[in-house]
Amino acid sequence: MWFDTNNKTVAVAAILGNQTDHFALLKFKESISTDPYKTLESWNSSIHFCKWRGITCNPMHQRVIGLNLNKYQLHGSLSPHIGNLTFLRNLDLGNNSFYGEIPKELGKLLQLQYLFLSNNSFVGKIPTNLTYCSNLKYLFMDGNKLVGKIPIEIGSLKKLQMMSIYKNKLTGGIPSSIGNLSFVMQLDFVRNNLEGDIPQAICRLKNLTVLGVGENNLSGTPPSCLYNITSLTIFYMPINNFHGPLPPNMFHTLPNIKQFGIGGNHFSGPIPTFINASSSITHLDMADNNFVGQVPSLGKLKDLYLLNLELNNLGNNSAEDLEFLKPLTNCSKLHGASFDQNNFGGVLPNSIGNLTNELKMLYLGVNMISGKIPAELGRLTGLLSLSLISNHFEGVIPTTFGKFKKLQALSLRNNKLSGDIPHFVGNLSQLYLLDLGDNKFEGNIPPSIGKCQLLQILDLSHNKLRGTIPLEVFNLFSLTNLLDLSHNSLSGSLPKEVGMLKNIDWLDVSENHLSGNIPETIGECISLEYLNLQGNSFNGTIPFSLASHKGMRHLDLSRNQLSGSIPDVMQNISSLEYLNVSFNMLDGEVPTNGVFGNATQVAIIGNNKLCGGISQLHIPPCPIKGRKHTKHHKLRLIAVIVSVVSFLLILSFIITMYWMRKRNQKRSFDSPTIDQLAKISYQELHQGTNGFSPTNLIGSGSFGFVYKANLVSEDHVVAVKVLNLQKKGSHKSFIVECNALKNIRHRNLVKIMTCCSGTDYKGQEFKALVFDYMKNGSLEQWLHPEILNEEHPTTLGLGQRLNVIIDVADALHYLHQECEHLVLHCDLKPNNVLLDDDMVAHVSDFGIARLVLSIGGSSRKDTSSIGIKGTVGYAPPEYGMGSEVSTCGDMYSFGILMLEMLTGRRPTDEVFEDGQNLHNFVAISFPDNLMKILDPHIVSRDVEVAIQDGNRENLIPTIEECLVSLFRIGILCSMESPKERMNIADVTGELNKIKKAFLTGVHAHN
Structure with missing residues (x-):
């Protein structure tokens, strides 16, 4: 009927079609609740809808063929009436705030070629009906909250050229039907929860130029044919579980590759020698794998911009390990290079100074490089960040470093550098991070450091510095993250100018020879959360101004010569989680509220004149203030005698009744x-x-x-x-x-x-x-992804796991040492650790706990006759041989729980056969091969944040040190012999040190 010769039917159909489009657009507008730019104000009857903002019509039939409302901050749902715009070819609603499900009615848009729904808040599954849009060429749904699987029917979109579902919550595998998309050029599945192998069928995509599957849970060995798709320019698959060696000739068959990213997997073997065959490479990221051997020559990669080989096993601590640096001098566009955490040895060659001045970031930390830092390194005047941490460098800082006028971060921590901190450090005026800790520097802190007015992090700890703290340090108003001068030989007072650091978060001057009063002005450091003054000779009283720190979390004043009473106002610091005033000369009554109300959060030993406080602190009660009159003294004496006699009579009666009852039943x-x-x-x-x-x-x-x-x-x-x-x-x-x-x-x-x-x-x-x-369920649900619900992230990062471990340890410390009676939990495991809204851990399920009561100098266990003594895998071996429950048994369970949190493997994992167990599995790999047994997700979230902040290269060493320490505790707690296991007091002490080091590292690299 459309082609009626008299054109009347054509006109009628056009009018009806226009009405359909008009009505569909009005319904679309009705579903928008917020329109901050008033984009849809023009959508009214005063003008034809073809002239409305964002609308494009076919000039002949006046039907809507384009709807483009990108970046207008519209908020609302997507009306299903959109499916009635049957002539629509282009639909672009990206970068708004659309929510709800993507309506299945989109499948009615048979002429649709371009669908852009990126960066909204769409939920639900990808509608299968969408695959009816057979003319679709561009499909972008990235940056939403879509769940479920990629529809198998996706292979029916034969004209599809680009597909992006980046950054959603999709699960399942990549369907083999993807191989039917013969015209596709770009596939982006990055940052989902996809799993399984890459299907072999993907190798049929001969026009593929961009393949992005990174940051998922994919595994297996990628099909070898994947490396034969000669059209590929971007190959991005980091942070998965891929393994196996790379084909030795792969770069011959990828001649057009520009970006090659496989970091954060388990690839092994050597780096292919003929990598120079792909001379167009600009980005090469092979970090965080298990590559071994020497780094091949990369000198022919003339366009190389970013090179990341950190966190591998490259090199073998030999003099030849760093020879690959010399050919890199041909890479004139190199912007960033990281070789952190490998096995590189030998000395740093002088040719390092011949690298391009375009180089902004150079990281060689956590290796075994020795000798002096070459003066030629100072030629790289374009550097913004330089890290040589945790090597064996010795000698002084070269004077040529004074040429680093653009340098923003300098990390030389944990070497054997000596001499004075050079005065030219004041010339590095762009520094925001200066970390010279853990070396052998001596002499005074140079006052010229006060010229670094952008410094946010200053760490000079663990050296041999002496003299007073220059006032110029306290004029660094930029110091917001960290000032750490601890473990030196600094003397003099802490000047009142410390109050000028109003925005400092962490201040540590502990373990020095500082003396005098703690200045009241320290209360003006309003952002202070961590304050460590322990191990000095401070005297006088604790300043009342400390109570003004409403955000203070950690305060250590121990091992000084402080006197007077503990200010009552300190119990008003609601945020305070830890207070240590041990080994001073304090006296008077201990408060009972705030932090003082929890014996696990306050340490006061070594102050013999303190009294009162809560009972768990086990200090004498404060004496009752007596009266002077003799008569009253006598009356009080009589009252005391009567009370004592009465008490003895009552006690005798109770004991008699107890033994009578004991005898009868x-x-x-x-x-x-x-x-x-x-x-x-x-x-x-x-x-x-x-x-x-x-x-x-x-x-x-x-x-x-x-x-x-x-x-x-x-x-x-x-x-x-x-x-x-x-x-x-x-x-x-x-x-x-x-x-x-x-x-x-x-x-x-x-x-x-x-x-x-x-x-x-x-x-x-x-x-x-x-x-x-507990809103966030059990720890079990977070450690093992197969039982996660949709509200949870993929897994816990290292920082979160460390907090959980400390929470559980604090609970055990309380049960074993702080309770009035010893409590043995007997069934510590991830299922019995619950997480609240703030991810704070709470130990639960005391159904088989043992309460140990002390009677007459002996002890007995208040327990039911339940035969169960814990859960298989978590219960210590001696329980299976009939041994009595003990604190050592709880420590074994705690150790196994720690190892499970670090490896991601249950103690009952099927891989543990023939006498193998989780403890032995870890001990064999400790400490040199921990990355092989580490839960592959444990660091990914911390590293992901670091990547977003541009700090991945700096944060990794902190993470590794933390992991080694945690594995050590887990191993020692789960020893087969109960006598060899750590006790909970030592564990909590070690964990607090680890947390401090971890937080210091995170602060230092943020």
Whole structure:
């Protein structure tokens, strides 16, 4: 009918079509809730819709063929009426705030060629109907929150040339049907959760120029044919689990490659010798793999811009290791080069000074390079960042370094450099980071350092510096992250000018010979979070001004000569997590609120005149102020005598009754001491869990199930543990857990709120415990990706895991050493570590805990007769041979938990056969091959952030040092012999040192 000869039908159809388009656009506008630029104001009846902003029409039929609203900050959902714009060819809604699902009605746009939905907040799956758009050439959905799999039907888009789904939450594999996209030139699947192999079918894409599959969970050995796609210019697949060697001739078959990125995988073997065959390479990233051998000559890569070979096993600590640097002098466009954390030895050749002046970043840290730093290095006057940390350099800093007028970051930490810190350091006026710690520098801190008015991080710690701290240091108003002068021989006072560092976050002058009063002006450092003054000779009183630091988290004043009382106002610092005033000459009453209310967060030993405080601090009570009148003295004496006699009589009665009862019957756990707990009814629990609905079920354990509940009486969401009373030992578990938790309080222990002991609606016995609800679930859910829910990130970064380890250790420290009675947990494992909204860890499930009571100089274990002594893999070997439970057993479980957090492997992993176990698996690789057993995701999130901030090369050494220390603790705690295991006090001490070093490193590289 469209081609009616009299054209009347044509006109009618055109009018109807125009009305359809007009109505669809109005519906589109209705779905927009926010339009800050008033983009859609022109969308009204005063003008034809073809003249509305963002609309393009076919001039003949006046039908909408283009809708372009990119970057207008529109907020709203995408109306399904968009599918009625049947002539639409180009749809561009990128860089807005569209939310909700992508409507399946887009599949009706059969003429659509360009679909751009990038950088919005679309959720849900990629609609399969989209594959009906057979004319589609460009498909961009990157930067959203899409989930599910890539549709297999994607292979039906035969005209597709570019596809980008970068930065979503897609799972599953890359479908083999992708091989049907014969015209495709660019595929970008970066930053999703894709898994499995790269399909062989991808090798059929002979026009492919860009392949991006990086930052997923892909694995296996990439198909060898992939290296034969001669059209490839960008090959990007870092941060996955790929392994195997690279084909030796691969760069012969990739002649057009410009960017080659495979960092953060498990590739091994040598770097292909003929890499020079791809002379057009500009970016070469092979970092964080297992490559070995010597670095081949790269001198023919004339366009090389970025070279990253860090975190491998290259070199063999020989004199020939750094010979590859000489050919690099031909790479005149080189902008950044990193060789950190390899096995390079020998001396740094003088030819290093012949590298291009275009070089901005040079990293050679964490190797075994020795000798003096060549003066020729000072020729690289274009450098912005230079790191030579953790090598064996000796001698002085070359005077030629004074030419680094553009240098912003200089890291020479952990070498054997000596002599004075040169005065020309003041000429490096662009520095924001100066790290000379852990060397042998001596003499005074040069006052010229005050000219570096952009410094944010200054670390001169662990040297032999002497003299006073120059006032010029405190004139560095730019110091915001770190000032660390600790472990030197500095003398004099801490001047009042310290208050000028108003924005400093971390100040450490510990372990020096400083004296005098702590200046009141330190209260003017309003951003201070970490203050370390320990190990000096400060005297006088603790300044009241310290209480003005509302964000203070860590304060150490120990091992000084401070006197007077602890200011009461310090208990008002709500953010304070750790306070150490040990080994001073303090006196008076210890406060009880704030940080003083938790014995695990405050250290006060070595102050013999302190009194009061909470009972867990175990210091004498403060004396009652007496009256002068003799009569009153006598009355008080009489009262004391009467009290003592009464006490002895009562004590005698109690002991007699105890032994009579002991003789007649055994102490029964069927009479639980849970009276202190408030009770809640079965009806309330039934209503709060929607009748114990499966949809409310959030976990299960040895003796029951855990439900999420919303209790009216508690006015918030809680977790309800319902005991399975049909299971043997469940009654005992209920009582033991009540007794264990009713009197213990710690920020890292799960808090029991109430309990229920009665009958259900059927008259059957019912028991349940009610705890605080932990939004982020158990540690188990975070360590093993196969059970993650969509709300969780892929995994925990190293910093988060370190915090969890410390939280669990603090909980154990409290149970083993701070409780009134020793508590043995007996079942420490990831399932029993819960994470709250702030990712703070809480140890839970005390169903088989042992409470050790001291009676008459001996001890006994308050426990049920439950036969279970922990969980297979986490319980120590001696428990299987009938040994009694002990703190050593808890330490074994803690060690195994640490190793699981670091390797990503459960102790029951199927790879552990024939006597192999998680402890031996780690010990064999410690300390030289830890990267081979490390959970591949553990560092990726920290490194990802560092990459975004441009600091990956600097942060890696800090991460490695931290990992070695953590693995060491995990190994020592999980030794087979109980006597060889670390105790919890030593563990918490070591962990706090590790955290400090880690945070210092992160601060130093941010």
